[in-house]
Amino acid sequence: MLRFGTAGLRGPLRDGADGINITTVTRASAGFADWLRERCLGGGAVVVGHDARHGSAEFAVATAEVFTAAGFPVTLLPYPMPTPVVAYAVRELGAVAGVQITASHNPATDNGYKVYLEGGAQLIAPADAEIERCIEAVTEPVARAPLRPAGDAVVRRYLDRVAELPALIGGSGARAEVRIALTALHGVGGQPAVDAFTAAGYPDVHVVGEQFEPHPDFPTVAFPNPEEPGATDLLLALAARTGADLAIALDPDADRCAVGIPQPDGSWRMLRGDETGVLLADCVLRTAPAGALVATTLVSSRLLAELAPARGGRYAETLTGFKWLARAGDGLVYAYEEAIGHCVDPAAVRDKDGISAAVLVTDLVARLKAKGRTLADELDDYALEFGLHTGDQVSLRLTSAREAAAIVERLRADPPKQIAGEPVEYTDQLQERGRMRTDALIFTGSTSRVVVRPSGTEPKLKCYLEVVEPVGARADLPAARTAARERLAALRDFCRAL
Known part of the structure; x- marks a missing residue:
């Protein structure tokens, strides 16, 4: 059963x-x-x-x-x-x-x-x-x-609460008008998101019409997940065509939120969950009481662990899943997992919430735009302050959960001593005690990290990758990004060889 x-x-x-x-x-x-x-x-x-x-x-x-x-x-x-x-x-x-x-x-x-x-x-x-x-x-x-x-x-009360978040969390200050491109990926979040944006003061929303109404067959996507290749193609095309300031993709039940931003060359890209996570954490911490708690999971970027104390907050790490993140500790004001899940208002919703995250990131874009800045500028500032943290995920779709578990067991029996030329230390989370015990293997080098675990919901093996490149000045960012891409490629090759 x-x-x-x-x-x-x-x-x-x-x-x-x-x-x-x-x-x-x-x-x-x-x-x-x-x-x-x-x-x-x-x-x-x-x-x-x-x-x-x-x-x-x-x-x-x-x-x-x-x-x-x-x-x-x-x-x-x-x-x-x-x-x-x-x-x-x-x-x-x-x-x-x-x-x-x-x-x-x-x-x-x-x-x-x-x-x-x-x-x-x-x-x-x-x-x-x-x-x-x-x-x-x-x-x-x-x-x-x-x-x-x-x-x-109760639905109307939920939307009223979401509409209050810019004032409750975003704080005061000038806000520019923002144009949003939105897809609901054939799920149930389309109209509630439009209503929430409008109530929060951001009515300029353009939707992907082919994906706006709920459809149980998800006819325009192979997999209805914003993280999957091709799932946000229609959204990014709409964003470019309409001159949007940001793009928002909700998953079918609207508890996850992916964010797309324009590039200097006119193209668009989707932010990784870790990038959106640190942006929202910084946003929340700037108006939270001193010592407020932010949390993420053991497979997420290490950047939040550095940013939190720098902003006067505390940091906690949990197992994957919001059943753990919601219980990260007293004073929790924000939690995220790299799989585009964000809890921006734990006082009201103790779970990931794509619609409230979408409203808050839109408000952040509006406040930055009023200062002539963008989300990309914020991410560049984090690289200068904490080093360039660049991550990726390799998701290997397999025939069964048993196959994924067998690969992990093979790695556990014979863990590598180095990955992509860098010596690594090995941690088996099954050897941990208490709540941090889980079927995951962590390989940590001086400037890189690989976490391997079987998916808890699908027949997949998931590998979470991160490299950190030092950045001395803004002019060094292009070279640091090139180096990070090359090192991530080597880590991906290791994972695919599994």
């Missing part, structure tokens, strides 16, 4: 216990309800939402009806909804749990059952294993009771 992995269940749409189907969903809901009752949370409110994938609406209704029959008051959100709205609603409504039917950026043949606990954070161990045991104990048939979907009042 499917196991609770990244915050819940995720798998292919098919019959049987190893697929997402109406039986899997109703049993999961019944088991989850039993687990909540065991913890004296029976009768507490539950929020249920869904995206626009195949089966999502049917699965959400079934989930809501199971919880209703089990005696829980249920808020069933009325239409396909971004995942962060459910995380927000759990906290805003004081619910004991939330369920979002979504498979995020997985292929069209997948769906999932994402779980939030009280406070709006994803579940973590041992709750996942405990809920699995409750699901296994469920016997058929599972009782269901009909209910009516709720109104959209």
Whole structure:
């Protein structure tokens, strides 16, 4: 049967216990309800939402009806909804749990059952294993009771909160008008993002029409993930054609945000998640109380660890996933992972939120533009202050998760002593104790770093690469970038040889 992995269940749409189907969903809901009752949370409110994938609406209704029959008051959100709205609603409504039917950026043949606990954070161990045991104990048939979907009042409150972020986080100061190019990649974030931009004072939004309305087959992209090659081609063409100031790509459930910027030669490029991450962290820290906490994961760039104390903040590192980042520590004001996930407002949404991140980065562009500066200028300044941190990811799509695990085991048994000509030290995260224990291998040199781990959601092997080049003056940046590209190419060759 499917196991609770990244915050819940995720798998292919098919019959049987190893697929997402109406039986899997109703049993999961019944088991989850039993687990909540065991913890004296029976009768507490539950929020249920869904995206626009195949089966999502049917699965959400079934989930809501199971919880209703089990005696829980249920808020069933009325239409396909971004995942962060459910995380927000759990906290805003004081619910004991939330369920979002979504498979995020997985292929069209997948769906999932994402779980939030009280406070709006994803579940973590041992709750996942405990809920699995409750699901296994469920016997058929599972009782269901009909209910009516709720109104959209909580959705409007979420959008109002997002619209306040420029004032809450961005601070005061002049702001220029900004033109935005936007794609929703056939997901549910299109109209909510437009509404949020407009409410925040940035109504000049141009959308990729072919990808704006939800479509469960994602017809214009091979994989509906802004990080995949070709996924943002239509967006960047629109940005260049309309003279936009920035480009925004949301993934299908709108919990991830990728940012594109113009280049001096008129071309466009997408920022890496680490680049957007440090830009937003700096933005948040400049108005946060002294000693505020920012966090990222062990596979992300080391740049945030240098920037945080330089801006009067504290830094924390966690395992991958927002179930850990949301719990990074007291005083958390911002968290990100390199896979274009950003939590810019943990007081309201304790998970990654593509729409709030998009609004805040737009506001940052507007404030920089008023000073005659760009995001690229900010990144250049970081290179001068901390060295040029350049990263990349090699994602090897394999036939099965077992194949990815076998490659990691081979590396673990015979770790290299050097990579791309640089001696490296080896850390096996499975040898760590406590929360930092995970199936990942880290190879660290004096100026480079490679992290290898199997994906938690897809049959992939992921390699995270970073090199650091010293920069003495602004005139040295072109040479440093050339050197960094050459060194990254050597690291990529190592990973592909696996």
